[in-house]
Amino acid sequence: MPYTFRNSSPRAPPAPQSASATHSTGQTYKELKLECQQRGTLFEDCDFPANDASLFYSEKPPVPFVWKRPGEIVKDPQFILGGATRTDICQGELGDCWLLAAIASLTLNESTLARVVPLDQDFGPGYAGIFHFQFWQHNEWLDIVVDDRLPTFKDRLVFLHSADHNEFWSALLEKAYAKLNGSYEALKGGSTIEAMEDFTGGVGEMFEVKKAPENFYDILKKALKRGSMVGCSIDTSSAAESEARTPYGLIKGHAYSVTGIDEVDYQGRKVKLIRVRNPWGQVEWNGPWSDNSHEWRSVSPSEKKRLYQTALDDGEFWMKFDDFQSHFDKVEICNLTPDALEDNAAHKWEVIVHQGSWVRGATAGGCRNFIETFWTNPQIKLQLTEKDDGQNECTFIAALMQKDRRKLRKQGAEMLTIGYAIYESPSNDEQLTKDFFRYHASKARSKTYINLREVSDRFALPPGDYVVVPTTFEPHQEADFCLRIFSEKKAVAKEMDGNVDIDLPEVCHHI
Known part of the structure; x- marks a missing residue:
């Protein structure tokens, strides 16, 4: 390929x-x-x-x-x-x-x-x-x-x-x-x-609401202002809970979209609110600041108009930001450009795209647990050359996507469990060997191996030469992938040289 x-x-x-x-x-x-x-x-x-x-x-x-x-x-x-x-x-x-x-x-x-x-x-x-x-x-x-x-x-x-x-x-x-x-x-x-x-064509970032940064409200406000798309959901603890309704009218295991965020004057103080929509077009939050709640009686008509507050059963509702944080578990943000969410500067990011494949017997080496085959995975050299403004490190997002798995479902394919590791590289362009990985720890890696279509994380590393190793969790699993690296400053990537030729024992192989 x-x-x-x-x-x-x-x-x-x-x-x-x-x-x-x-x-x-x-x-x-x-x-x-x-x-x-x-x-x-x-x-x-x-x-x-x-x-x-x-x-x-x-x-x-x-x-x-x-x-x-x-x-x-x-x-x-x-x-x-x-x-x-x-x-x-x-x-x-x-x-x-x-x-x-x-x-x-x-x-x-x-x-x-x-x-x-x-x-x-x-x-x-x-x-x-x-x-x-x-x-x-x-x-x-x-x-x-x-x-x-x-x-x-x-x-x-x-x-x-x-x-x-x-x-x-x-x-x-x-x-x-x-x-x-x-x-x-x-x-x-x-x-x-x-x-x-x-x-x-943007890049996604996932937040666990209970572990979100202190400035999470500002992150969401900035994301919505910039045109980023924002979704949220409540975890389920079992399959039986899927689409179970909480006493507050929220649905577990269900995807909502965040459609607004604002502050309202209420009894002489500012209250942070967030607007959420249920795609059913009905079934809404019934707690404080819900459509017919008494809180809205203390808000001026002009404020209500500014916030498009209506008491329609249309699936959309406001809630206090604190309540949102205590009831919802996950927030997904898709940045149309992966601008830094941490500060107020708008950045143009560089993007490098690498299309590749995991092929059984050649490049499907599995994760670091499988040291005998891990070194055979595709290796993409990444040169971080310029530090962020006023910093000693280079910020980048690495996003690894497995291709076409939904389309292949009818053949029995499932999402594979994927992730990646990033190693500091010796300065030559040759394929890193099994011994290299045996004796060197990674400098960074995806937070988790997970069976999602894409795994993406944000990193800051000193300038230098690195090698990104995208992998499936288990060896011998075949798929095509797309690795995107968004860097704040200029970065360079290329495929490492070297042919991998290994003999693998035959195993029963199911997609």
């Missing part, structure tokens, strides 16, 4: 026309649409047909779903009605709240939304039953076309839908994302950060 290194600033997403066409015919959205217009036909997508295989791979639909175009469901379908907003996202019969929480965050940033959901689409003149959306995958933007046949039951959309029954952008976006991943079922269960990254 060719390795690519690109240096660029990830601040601005590329212009929409730079997304790669993905349809099996080789045609672009415009070409496919024009062909349908000239023939006077409505587009039917041969790559994602309107049948059960596009819905599920391990089960049959619980009831007979009927695929219908929006014009067959309602009289006057609209793509976007009154702007794309958070209330357009109501969860259907699919466990993809993680995706919906990310879509809700997406609507908060106009330019990010317009990148994912090209806005020059509608059901008006020139309508040809074809729509397109753009997603980031492993360092490139892809343009995904879909026809507008959607699964229905009794003339209602089965999956994601808008609170307005004649608005269809969110249902079509979910369909395009299902196509990208192979089926609707492939979207069951996930981490909000995964979809956030696919919508932005």
Whole structure:
């Protein structure tokens, strides 16, 4: 597999026309649409047909779903009605709240939304039953076309839908994302950060709320102000607890999006508030500062208006920041650029991208516990050359992503447990040997080995030569990966030389 290194600033997403066409015919959205217009036909997508295989791979639909175009469901379908907003996202019969929480965050940033959901689409003149959306995958933007046949039951959309029954952008976006991943079922269960990254090409950071830094409120405020996407959730202690409701109206094991943060004047003092949204479009927090709570009676009408405080059962609610910290467990932030969250300076970061593979018998060495094979993993040399301003160290984020695991689910693939270690390097360019790793400790490593799509951590190390070793936890596990290194100052990376040739005993191997 060719390795690519690109240096660029990830601040601005590329212009929409730079997304790669993905349809099996080789045609672009415009070409496919024009062909349908000239023939006077409505587009039917041969790559994602309107049948059960596009819905599920391990089960049959619980009831007979009927695929219908929006014009067959309602009289006057609209793509976007009154702007794309958070209330357009109501969860259907699919466990993809993680995706919906990310879509809700997406609507908060106009330019990010317009990148994912090209806005020059509608059901008006020139309508040809074809729509397109753009997603980031492993360092490139892809343009995904879909026809507008959607699964229905009794003339209602089965999956994601808008609170307005004649608005269809969110249902079509979910369909395009299902196509990208192979089926609707492939979207069951996930981490909000995964979809956030696919919508932005940004880099994610996870916070344990109970261990969050003292300035966590400011971190979140700054992240939202900068257009970062923010999700939150409450842990479950067992599978039985999933989607269990707490006495305060919050749902365990469920992905919410953070949509606002502010301070309000209350009885002569400032109170820190945070606004959270349930992608179900209903079921809200019922504690202090909830929609109908008495606290709002002491707030001026102008303050209420400024905070868009309404008592609608729309799934969105304010709560006191202290209550948020005591009730929620995890916060995921996807930085559109990985600007330092610790201080107020906006930085342009350099990004280096390395595409690689773990191949059984060659480069799938497993973690450091497996010293006999660990040295065979891909080794990426990283030169940190310039210190941060006013510091003696170089700050960088290393983000390791395993590719296409959701798409491969129907073949039985699961997310692998992945992580990485970073070693100070001798100054030559040769592959580090087994003995090197036996006698040298790592200088830094991912906080954990975990079965998430991406593991990312922030580091500060002195200038020098380092080697990043991305690995699966167990040896002999095969996957493609993408390693991104975001550095505050210029950094250089390259593949280490040296062929690895080892004999491995045959073992039973299951994906």
